[in-house]
Amino acid sequence: MDITISEACRLLEARGVLRRQPGDSSDGMVQQVRELLGGQMPADLEALYRERVKSVGDFAAILPRWNARPEWRQEGALRSLLHAQAVPIFSDGNGSLYGLDLSSESQRPAVYFFDHEDLFERPRWAAGSSIGRFLLLLAQHDQAISENRSAGWELSIDPDLDKCPRAPPIWLAG
Incomplete structure (x- = not known):
């Protein structure tokens, strides 16, 4: 069973790793x-x-x-992955993007990593089988690196990560 976005946000907020935008302009953002x-x-x-x-x-x-x-309206960042059938949802802080798959008919589309070095041409690796799972993985990213976790640690949080159709998980992406 997958985790909803609101459940993931509540968990991450309780751990102190999620910050929210002040105010609510979500209706306008959704419309845009x-x-x-x-x-x-x-x-x-x-x-x-x-x-x-x-x-x-x-x-x-x-x-x-x-x-x-x-x-x-400023849509430049939102348009940056449309050619690759995705919409950006997070930045890695170094110019690359995490994008939600738009090519899937799935109710819970996967999230992929798009590298700025190849001009976001295609997804490089699967970052989450859904947004909820992706958020949980993202929150542990830096800790996993500092702990030198073994390849595939992500499967304990996202057991479907290696089933994403457009790109392999990071440990198989090479």
């Missing part, structure tokens, strides 16, 4: 992204925006900058 994506939007993406996540640890969320006036 729906327009950008041609009217359709994954339910998990909407749920993420409605949670008002600003960051998880040192990883900043990529949120639409809502403004009621369309000519004042």
Whole structure:
């Protein structure tokens, strides 16, 4: 059974690693992204925006900058992965992005890592089988590196990570 985005956010907030945006402009953000994506939007993406996540640890969320006036909206970051059938949801802090798969018909699309060095051409590795699982993995990213965890540690949090269709998990990505 998967974890919902709201459940993951509550867990991470209780651990002190999730920060939220002040105020709630999620209705406008959802409207803006729906327009950008041609009217359709994954339910998990909407749920993420409605949670008002600003960051998880040192990883900043990529949120639409809502403004009621369309000519004042900033969509550059949101458009950066559309050619690869994804929408960015988090930055790694070094120019690369984590993006939600838009090519999937799944109710809970996977999250992938897109490298800035290849101009976000394609997903490099699977970062989460769903946004909820991805958030939990992201919160442990730095700790896993400092503890030198063995390859595949992510499966204890996301048992479906190696089943993501567009790219392998990081330990198989090479």
